[in-house]
Amino acid sequence: MKSSAQNGLILGLKAVVYACLGSFNCILISQMIELGLDLEASTRPFFWVLKANDQQEEIEKWILESGFKERTKSRALLIYGWAPQELILSHPSLGGFLTHCGWNSTLEGITCGKPIITWPVFAEQFYNQKRIVQVLNVGECVGVKFVVQYGYEEKFGVLVFRKDIEEAIYKVMGEGIEGEDGRERAERLGDTAKKAIEEGGSSYLNMxxxxxxxRKMHIS
Incomplete structure (x- = not known):
């Protein structure tokens, strides 16, 4: 893991945004820049996992040449490549999880009791978003409406804009009643998930x- 951050980064309770769009991130550089600029504009401390695959050099170049790294160094941790996601999510400073809604990330976010900002990209991630936002009511979506087939990203360009990301972050992490209710639901759901894997819990018993x-099949 390669990371970049200024020493002395201060993390308040539930104040940090964690943004990670998965291992197979295929969104455009222009879209990643839009995300980065909104994380900066949010004025919140943030962790941003940058997995641009074949565009990695291009996004790293933008971060340096645009001044983004210098402007955000007092409140940002930029991670290039793999990140210890469950460890990050379980930290009390973490207040919101912006994710592509892959099933592993969805489970980790829920188990850690964090409200989720949903940004599905392909496959079942859109169904996972519906469960998070409409069924469990522990998250907000950034407004992605459809799947962009891999290799055709340039045709559609930027799909999610700063105002959409900013609004979702505010709803999840804001000080209003809506944000507080969502955080409380996420924490209760996290407690329920943890109890399910403890001895005597539903997941424990099912496993x-x-x-x-x-064993019976093997013996017979």
Whole structure:
């Protein structure tokens, strides 16, 4: 993991935004810049995982030459490549998780009791977004409406704009009643998820029964 941050980064309770759009990030550089500029404009401390794949050099060049790194160094941690996501999400300073809604990230965000800002990119991620926002009611979407087929990103260009990201972050992390209610629901859901994997919990018992069935099949 390669990271960049100024020493002495101060992290308040539930004040930090964590942005990670997954291992197979295929969004345009122009879209990533839009995200970066909004994280900067939010005035909140943030962790941003940058996985631009074949565009990695281009985004790193923009970060340096645009002055973004210098302007945000007192409140930003930029991570190039892999990040210890569950460790980050479990920290009490983390207040909002901006994610592509991959199933692993969705489970990690929910288990850690964090409100989620949803940015689905492809496949089942749009269904996961609906569960997060409409069923569990522990998140807000940035407004992505459809899947862009890999290789055709240039045709559609920027789909999510600063105002959309800013609004979603504000709803999840703001001081109003809506934000507080969402954070409380996320924390309760996280507690429920943790109890499910403890001894005697529903996930614990289901896994135990599954292992017993496999053993029986092997014996027979």
């Amino acid at each position: 135990k029964l599954f292992i017993e069935d496999i």
